[in-house]
Amino acid sequence: MSLSLKKILTLVFVREPGKILLGMKKRGFGCGRWNGFGGKVEKGETILQGAKRELLEECGVSAKHLESVGLINFEFENEPEILEVHVFQASKYTGEPIETEEMRPQWYKESEIPFHLMWPDDELWFPYLLSGKQFEAFFLFRGMDVVLEYWIKEKGLNLNSFSDINKR
Numbered sequence: 001m002s003l004s005l006k007k008i009l010t011l012v013f014v015r016e017p018g019k020i021l022l023g024m025k026k027r028g029f030g031c032g033r034w035n036g037f038g039g040k041v042e043k044g045e046t047i048l049q050g051a052k053r054e055l056l057e058e059c060g061v062s063a064k065h066l067e068s069v070g071l072i073n074f075e076f077e078n079e080p081e082i083l084e085v086h087v088f089q090a091s092k093y094t095g096e097p098i099e100t101e102e103m104r105p106q107w108y109k110e111s112e113i114p115f116h117l118m119w120p121d122d123e124l125w126f127p128y129l130l131s132g133k134q135f136e137a138f139f140l141f142r143g144m145d146v147v148l149e150y151w152i153k154e155k156g157l158n159l160n161s162f163s164d165i166n167k168r
């Protein structure tokens with residue numbers, strides 16, 4: 001019997017024309033990196049509910065509507081656990097972003113995203129997010145900094161249509 005442990009996580013990007021809201025993660029997994037807002041989906045809630053809850057808890061923003069933009073599976077070398085991250089964007093929301101114990105929010109121009117201070121995979125799939133293309137992706141990490149293998153494809157397209165398939 002193969003033992004595959006899947007953890008379902010969410011990741012939400014609040015958008016304004018030409019700008020995107022990122023948060024500096026102050027603790028836990030990904031600490032010290034800019035990212036969207038999100039976390040583990042809890043028992044008894046849907047993925048969408050989990051995404052909205054985490055966004056509110058982490059930066060005080062209440063999404064009126066979340067659009068699904070991507071699905072990313074992360075594997076870590078020599079670790080059985082797979083992270084399934086559901087990526088959303090929110091362009092309709094209420095509340096001004098506030099700093100919390102977990103995150104320090106900041107607006108960035110889409111042309112000035114600090115990729116060198118983010119997870120290394122982000123630079124590879126952000127073009128899909130920013131251009132509004134739904135995508136699916138897989139990344140195999142060695143530790144937290146090295147991407148060993150990955151693929152990214154636009155959702156709905158078949159294997160021959162991979163825009164990126166790579167070993168680094």
Ligand SMILES: Nc1[nH]c(=O)nc2c1ncn2[C@H]1C[C@H](O)[C@@H](COP(=O)(O)OP(=O)(O)OP(=O)(O)O)O1
Pocket residue numbers: 009010011012027028029030035036037038039040074083085119121122
């Ligand atoms: N390689 C990666 N690239 C990326 O852009 N986001 C990633 C990522 N790996 C994980 N994430 C996101 C998914 C999720 O939003 C967040 C991690 O979830 P959590 O904040 O729940 O982690 P924590 O360990 O802090 O958990 P809590 O104790 O529940 O706060 O990081």
